[in-house]
Amino acid sequence: MRLSRTHRVAIIGWRVTHITRYSPAMVNPVRDLREAAGLSQAELARRSGVAQPNVAAYESGRRKVSVEMLGRLRVAARPLPREALASRRTDLLNLAGRYGFDNVRVFGSAARGTDSLGSDLDILITRPPGTGLLTIAAFAEEASELLGVEVDVVTDGGLPVDHEILATAVAV
Numbered sequence: 001m002r003l004s005r006t007h008r009v010a011i012i013g014w015r016v017t018h019i020t021r022y023s024p025a026m027v028n029p030v031r032d033l034r035e036a037a038g039l040s041q042a043e044l045a046r047r048s049g050v051a052q053p054n055v056a057a058y059e060s061g062r063r064k065v066s067v068e069m070l071g072r073l074r075v076a077a078r079p080l081p082r083e084a085l086a087s088r089r090t091d092l093l094n095l096a097g098r099y100g101f102d103n104v105r106v107f108g109s110a111a112r113g114t115d116s117l118g119s120d121l122d123i124l125i126t127r128p129p130g131t132g133l134l135t136i137a138a139f140a141e142e143a144s145e146l147l148g149v150e151v152d153v154v155t156d157g158g159l160p161v162d163h164e165i166l167a168t169a170v171a172v
Contacts, residue, residue: 030058030065030073037077047117048076081110081121084147089172091146099139101125103156105169112168120150124169127155 034044034055041059045052050073057063058073065073085092085106096104108122109115123143127136136153143151159166 028059028061029070030055033070033074033077034059037079039077044073044076048073050076075117078117079148080117081115081119081147081149082113084149085110085121085172088147092143093172095142095146096125096139099135100128100131101139104172106172107154107165107169111170120152121147123151123153123172124156124165125153127157 034041037044039047041055042052044050045055048055050069054063055073058065058069079087093104096102103124103126105124106122107124109119110121115121121143123140125136125139136155140151140153143153154165156166
């Protein structure tokens with residue numbers, strides 16, 4: 001089974017945090033993190049605000065990466081919400097189906113293509129009658145774990161028909 005980019009980044013992030021404390025020579029944490037995310041040095045540099053020559057120096061061992069810098073690079077290597085959704089669309093729809101939700105849509109910055117590293121994924125669902133807030137919260141939590149980004153869930157039942165969310169939401 002091939003892991004998604006989101007899961008590879010999470011595993012590498014754990015590995016970097018835990019293994020490098022004991023034996024930094026065992027791994028090249030910056031290269032491992034970047035490759036797991038499927039990013040070039042230039043893309044990681046752009047996302048993190050770190051100069052590309054510095055990323056190269058961290059990877060080659062010419063420069064020692066601090067714990068703080070590694071954390072910054074790890075955040076930059078995370079997928080954007082729209083990327084996470086694109087890579088796990090079918091899995092998200094299957095998860096929603098297991099909870100009894102249908103008509104799954106996305107709205108907000110991910111739908112507009114303006115999401116950034118700090119953005120969450122806004123999902124609009126139709127819920128069956130009798131589904132409570134705890135079920136919706138459990139779905140949001142599981143969806144966040146699945147996608148590797150924070151997920152906010154809104155149900156369409158209480159929104160007026162002319163609400164902006166309903167007008168801008170697009171099918172997943």
